[in-house]
Amino acid sequence: MARGGSPGLVADELEVQASWFGGEYGRVFTGTEGERIEVVQFGHWNRGAGPDFTEAAVKVNGELRRGSIEVDLDVRNWDRHGHAGNAAFNDTVLHVFIDQPALSRVFTRTQSHGNVVQLLLPQYSGLLGPPDFLPEAFPGRCLAPLARMEVAEVESLLLAAAQYRLRRKGERLHVMAGATSGEQALFQAVAEALGFRHNKTAMAILAQRCPVRELLEMAPGDREARLFGAAGFLEAALTEPPRTPEARTYRRELWDHWWTMRPEVETIPRRSIRWRSDSTRPLNHPQRRLGALATLLGHWERLLELWEKPVNNFPKVVNNWSKSLSHPFWNRHYSLASEATPKPFRLLGKDRLRDLLGNVVFPEAIRVSPERWVGYARLGGVDSNQKLRRAVLRLFGTDRERQKLFTRYYHQQQGLLQIYDDFCLEDASDCRECPFPEQLLQWRRMSHSVSHLGSTLNAGRIV
Numbered sequence: 001m002a003r004g005g006s007p008g009l010v011a012d013e014l015e016v017q018a019s020w021f022g023g024e025y026g027r028v029f030t031g032t033e034g035e036r037i038e039v040v041q042f043g044h045w046n047r048g049a050g051p052d053f054t055e056a057a058v059k060v061n062g063e064l065r066r067g068s069i070e071v072d073l074d075v076r077n078w079d080r081h082g083h084a085g086n087a088a089f090n091d092t093v094l095h096v097f098i099d100q101p102a103l104s105r106v107f108t109r110t111q112s113h114g115n116v117v118q119l120l121l122p123q124y125s126g127l128l129g130p131p132d133f134l135p136e137a138f139p140g141r142c143l144a145p146l147a148r149m150e151v152a153e154v155e156s157l158l159l160a161a162a163q164y165r166l167r168r169k170g171e172r173l174h175v176m177a178g179a180t181s182g183e184q185a186l187f188q189a190v191a192e193a194l195g196f197r198h199n200k201t202a203m204a205i206l207a208q209r210c211p212v213r214e215l216l217e218m219a220p221g222d223r224e225a226r227l228f229g230a231a232g233f234l235e236a237a238l239t240e241p242p243r244t245p246e247a248r249t250y251r252r253e254l255w256d257h258w259w260t261m262r263p264e265v266e267t268i269p270r271r272s273i274r275w276r277s278d279s280t281r282p283l284n285h286p287q288r289r290l291g292a293l294a295t296l297l298g299h300w301e302r303l304l305e306l307w308e309k310p311v312n313n314f315p316k317v318v319n320n321w322s323k324s325l326s327h328p329f330w331n332r333h334y335s336l337a338s339e340a341t342p343k344p345f346r347l348l349g350k351d352r353l354r355d356l357l358g359n360v361v362f363p364e365a366i367r368v369s370p371e372r373w374v375g376y377a378r379l380g381g382v383d384s385n386q387k388l389r390r391a392v393l394r395l396f397g398t399d400r401e402r403q404k405l406f407t408r409y410y411h412q413q414q415g416l417l418q419i420y421d422d423f424c425l426e427d428a429s430d431c432r433e434c435p436f437p438e439q440l441l442q443w444r445r446m447s448h449s450v451s452h453l454g455s456t457l458n459a460g461r462i463v
Ligand code: SF4
Pocket: 139, 140, 141, 142, 143, 394, 395, 419, 420, 423, 424, 425, 427, 430, 431, 434, 435, 436, 437
């Protein structure tokens, strides 16, 4: 089944908007009427009613148009949501969507009878793929051919898949940098890495609504309040009384700064960011992760130096750098409403640090200097998570020895996740129609050469 066609995968409007604004779809397109569309300025997230992005600039067949951009899941939402009769949408210069009816043409008209240029995007940005969901956990049909492969062959397969995944991450950062700036793309990627799986999009939106250059120009207290206020955490905390004197003081300090900027930053409820704190360990509570991001901004220049200065041992340097990240409140609290922990915890634990290295630092560093791959290949694996456990069960069954052997390193885990994303997430037949097992057999018949095996993995699929 083609990517994006898998059952149960419904894109979320906020995710599409975040991918669009982050530049993941690119900035040059062909409109539904064949127009050449170039986004000159993505504009700003709208905080109030009206189109999603304001003060944008778009070239249509070379003609510059300034106004707003509306991003919907379906072209028909323009009418369904009453935008056609709403004067606030009259300055819309581009209507972006990811779905439209197959048999009828739907136009985008404004109240002032303007015909808005339309752009149909692919269902997913291509750089990020479909949203996560977890297919059933059971040993897959590929288990038998994989069990027959020698250790070196499986290693080579995972290595090739990991290299592909890493290259895509580097490309994503590069494309996003083209739409915004290298520094803003990096900031969003760092925020996403801290958001982990459940709050990745929420962190991306927050990073887009609080641009890094604006944050860096603020005093630390203002910066922290801007992040927590824009996230919606300060309003939400009002319903829960603080449990410790430190929490009372910290929240009062944040509010003291937030009051002054609130009218300029706060969004209407419909546009508020949705956070998830269920299914996450207390140490990974999104408020604590945001505390880490705010702290990290105080050490931002040192993070940037990692790319600017030649560094021989990235993991060690980044680890040392992360040890210096400390916050009087967040070292000992899980959330704005939690009790204090008996002992302090590092703001960036081992796994978050490895994800920061694996998802942000190395992809960009290897894109610029491919020889850094050697350092990446030595990076140890993170603690298993649900997605990785499912991938391992599907590919290696209950063979504990192979499970352990092929998840020791970060790149092996990433290779497994790439196969899982490209085959398991695409499969809608309980493995019956998945091409991976046959392609593995075909490989082995064609050649037993390990290098051949590695080189035939292309785009997560074996060709
Ligand atoms: S969907 Fe394909 S790759 Fe995934 S477990 Fe089944 S056979 Fe293996």
